[in-house]
Structures are given as C-alpha cells and as structure tokens.
Amino acid sequence: MKNFTPTGSCPVRDVLCRLGDKWSMLVLLTLNANGVMRFSEIHRTLGDISHRMLTVTLRMLETDGMIRREVYAEVPPRVEYRLTERGGSLLPHIFGLVEWAEANKEAILDGRRRS
Known part of the structure; x- marks a missing residue:
C-alpha cells in the first residue's frame, strides 16, 4: 500500500500543498x-487577487523554480516574470486538470x- 506520510518526505503531499492553493496554477x-509579464500585468489578468497574495504566490513559485523573476536596473525598477523549464514541464498536467474540470x-x- 502506498503511504502518503505527513513527515515532509512525501513528494505528492508537498507538491499538492504548494500548487493546490487558489492562485498558483492560475499564475x-x-x-x-502571455509569456513574459510584469507584476501589474499579471495582477490585471487575474483581476481579483490582492497585491499581497500575488507577491506571496510569485515568491513561492520562484522559490520552487517554477518561474523566474528578473529585475532590471532602471528607474523606476522593472521586474519581469516568466516560466522556467520546470514550470513549463508542469503545464501538460495542469492542462489535463483544466480539461477534466471543464468536462465535469x-x-x-x-x-x-x-x-
């Protein structure tokens, strides 16, 4: 029998915990x-996410290597976000979930x- 232990060593539990929130998959x-986007563009696209929640979500996705944050030394500073290879490799699985959700x-x- 497969055991999904809460000890932090279960990859399924860990991934579901990180991506199962309201915003991560939508980001x-x-x-x-849309490709490379700035914070304000992501915020406008999602609409009902708070600035704080978007910041937390983007930081978490960056920490997990799903997105890349690039800061440009300009005045005012310009920050852009893009998917990484790891983030892109997750998309077929998300697309499957989206298709299932639409069908059901x-x-x-x-x-x-x-x-």
Whole structure:
C-alpha cells in the first residue's frame, strides 16, 4: 500500500500543498498564455487577487523554480516574470486538470445544487 506520510518526505503531499492553493496554477497558466509579464500585468489578468497574495504566490513559485523573476536596473525598477523549464514541464498536467474540470463542471455543479 502506498503511504502518503505527513513527515515532509512525501513528494505528492508537498507538491499538492504548494500548487493546490487558489492562485498558483492560475499564475502559471497566465504566464504560459502571455509569456513574459510584469507584476501589474499579471495582477490585471487575474483581476481579483490582492497585491499581497500575488507577491506571496510569485515568491513561492520562484522559490520552487517554477518561474523566474528578473529585475532590471532602471528607474523606476522593472521586474519581469516568466516560466522556467520546470514550470513549463508542469503545464501538460495542469492542462489535463483544466480539461477534466471543464468536462465535469456541470455535473459537479448539479451535484452541489442537489445537496
């Protein structure tokens, strides 16, 4: 039997914890769809994310090597974000989840309405 231990050594638990929040996958999908983006462009694209939450999400994704943050020595400073190879390698799996969600959305919503 496969054991998904909470000791920090379970890669499935670790990845789901990091990417299972409300914003991480949406940020990755946004960067994939639009290429290199500035903070304000990402914020505008997502719409209802706070500046603080976007900052936290971008830092986490950068720490995990999913995105790259590049700061340009200009006045005012320019910061751009882009997917890394690791972030890009996750996209086919996210696309599968998106397709599944779209295919099952109505049935799931019907089930929720009946509950």
